Amino acid sequence: MYISRNNRLVQLPDDAQDALIAAARSSAPVRGLTHGFYKYPARFSPVFARAAIQAFTSPGDLVLDPHVGGGTTLVEALAAGREGMGVDISTLAEFVSTVKCRIYSEAELDRLEWWSDRVANAVDIHRPSIALTDYEELGYYKHLDHPDRWRMRKAIEQSIASAMKLGTPRLVSFGRCVVLRSAQWALDGRSKQATIEDFRRVLTETSKDMLQGARELRAAVKANGRHGVTVLRRSTAGIEHDDDVRGMRAPRLVVTSPPYPGVHVLYHRWQVDGRKETPLPFMIANKLDGSGASYYTMGDRKNPRLDNYFANIKASMSSVAAIANKDTVVVQMIAFSDARKQLPRYLEAMEACGLTEMMLPVLKEEADGRLWRSVPGRRWYSMQRGETPGSQELVLFHRKATVSPSQLQVHRGHPLPTNPAARGQSARA
């Protein structure tokens, strides 16, 4: 794979482009490896991350996800024998990504298997639980204080206590992740309360599924070679100055899905009893939250001009450009509450960051030459219209500009069309 410097086309064989497009548009359910450890909101498909890694990198290359969320990119990079780095502002994202990328030894897996056969027995409504009073005082049980909820609270406390008895930090975090996923199933977005019997069953099923995933990841790493994965809990803005990043080689691929402009996604809360928000997932992960929604979504959704959003995305992507080199490909999956207004502004922001858009030649016949996909039935809340039942996502390709953003300003009077179809080129090689 190489990138043509002159015509802004991604140079990939047609069949590789077709595979990438099919993967981006795939609606296959998320499964395999450790992807099922947590349902991270607005996660992208592992099929898409895998296809981007296959198309643009070779074994041993560095893959970066600067808004790593639940770690989909890192799991796929690790399984494919690539080095991975993920960055996220959220401690919950850090927790989930780290547990999903951990390679457990056979002895650890045996110990976790033993635990998974017993964890349901730890839940007994007639026995006392150890209340997590520090978290309770900090408000982490918000909206779970309803009298009907005491059983589920107790069941969660008892299963956390069982996970903590696993002893080592690596095993305890796996156990906590089992509780996190099971409690997400029991509480988040449900119209009907789950019974304690169901919770006990799901604890066992979840831990067995997760063990299977951890074994698959271990086998993939054994087959494809083991490379490191780093998760940084911080903002991507300024990463070029971080001690863990300075001196690091440039990533060969950046694949990411940043927060979407004007689209409200609850990354850091679960919703109970309708739309009441609870920070409980942080308590289960043994992390602290302390920030409002706009911290995680890069903006204030009450501000329709989205100035905060665009300032934040520019800061993040300028730092990505600062650590990229001429061979780095940047692939983003993004959606908009109003694509007509926001897409041009988003592309301008990327240009101002020193990133040049590239097009997939095989898409030259499509409306704007870009890779769109439809997303049926997502729980998104856009500013304009309240709940949007479905939406469109866009995959953008960029590379580091060979001229600086200030030099690009000079060309503004004579903009180059970015769509190869508009330039009437024969895009297939």
Ligand SMILES: C[S@@+](CC[C@H](N)C(=O)[O-])C[C@H]1O[C@@H](n2cnc3c(N)ncnc32)[C@H](O)[C@@H]1O
């Ligand atoms: C759409 S999610 C990523 C989902 C991910 N692709 C997956 O498959 O799980 C966007 C993430 O960006 C993170 N984020 C928001 N602002 C950030 C910033 N300034 N730096 C790094 N991450 C940020 C959010 O916390 C959220 O986890």
